Amino acid sequence: MKEVAGDTFQQETKYHRGKLPTGGLDRVKKPELYKRYHNVPVTELDPPLISAGGRIWEIIKNRRSVRSFGGPEITADEISQLLWATQGITVGDRNFVLRAAPSAGALYPIETYLIINRVKGLEPGIYHYEIETHALSQLKSGNFREKGARAALDQVAVETADTVFIWSAVFDRAKWKYKQRAYRYIYMEAGHIAQNLAIAAVELGLGTCQIGALYDDEVNGILGLDGYNESVIYMSSVGRQK
Numbered sequence: 024m025k026e027v028a029g030d031t032f033q034q035e036t037k038y039h040r041g042k043l044p045t046g047g048l049d050r051v052k053k054p055e056l057y058k059r060y061h062n063v064p065v066t067e068l069d070p071p072l073i074s075a076g077g078r079i080w081e082i083i084k085n086r087r088s089v090r091s092f093g094g095p096e097i098t099a100d101e102i103s104q105l106l107w108a109t110q111g112i113t114v115g116d117r118n119f120v121l122r123a124a125p126s127a128g129a130l131y132p133i134e135t136y137l138i139i140n141r142v143k144g145l146e147p148g149i150y151h152y153e154i155e156t157h158a159l160s161q162l163k164s165g166n167f168r169e170k171g172a173r174a175a176l177d178q179v180a181v182e183t184a185d186t187v188f189i190w191s192a193v194f195d196r197a198k199w200k201y202k203q204r205a206y207r208y209i210y211m212e213a214g215h216i217a218q219n220l221a222i223a224a225v226e227l228g229l230g231t232c233q234i235g236a237l238y239d240d241e242v243n244g245i246l247g248l249d250g251y252n253e254s255v256i257y258m259s260s261v262g263r264q265k
């Protein structure tokens with residue numbers, strides 16, 4: 024196997040403004056949504072408990088991608104809950120800690136940044152989550168609604184969100200052990216983290232929308248990342264619906 028497969032994948036699948044894949048979707052060629060086995064034994068299952076079970080089932084049922092925000096502003100306390108639920112330290116001591124979401128080899132390559140648009144108790148701007156101290160470092164101040172949305176292919180869900188979670192990867196943290204395979208794990212980990220955010224948001228009465236459509240290096244520019252050693256991986260808009 025080429026020793027650059029993951030590096031090449033990461034760079035060559037970036038979206039660049041004016042160079043998005045072209046051509047409409049061929050609906051006729053849309054692959055089948057379900058795989059079905061025929062002529063094999065089938066066991067019918069009891070329906071899942073939703074309302075009658077623990078609250079987690081309702082939360083999973085109620086999670087939906089929300090793209091329209093504008094309800095009462097969210098608060099710094101809610102941001103604190105969401106950060107903890109995504110990347111907060113949940114167990115451990117000074118020498119070895121574990122976090123809310125799993126990480127291959129406990130190497131934790133993902134960093135969390137926030138665009139704060141409208142959060143009670145936090146000035147608008149760009150922040151970095153300091154995991155060890157559960158604190159936010161303010162990297163930039165100002166209104167990043169438009170710039171953030173432009174970098175996400177002009178998505179309204181980014182412009183109108185109260186906050187946008189942006190996850191980047193420090194690739195070497197995982198490549199140190201897993202070499203090129205690290206890229207697989209990094210994207211899986213971003214998925215775990217984003218799902219924690221989505222279900223934690225439901226618990227708080229908030230909505231989220233995962234954002235994978237983004238101009239990588241424009242987002243990197245907003246955060247001050249070089250796009251090689253550290254690059255944006257995934258984003259999620261967060262807010263309260265009207």
Ligand SMILES: Cc1cc2nc3c(=O)[nH]c(=O)nc-3n(C[C@H](O)[C@H](O)[C@H](O)COP(=O)(O)O)c2cc1C
Nearest residue numbers: 086087088089090175178180232233234235236237
């Ligand atoms: C990897 C990934 C990337 C996504 N990117 C976007 C995006 O850029 N914009 C958007 O509006 N929704 C995005 N979504 C949300 C999907 O469109 C949504 O999950 C899907 O339509 C199913 O709806 P649900 O989340 O309400 O169940 C993304 C979801 C995933 C998992």
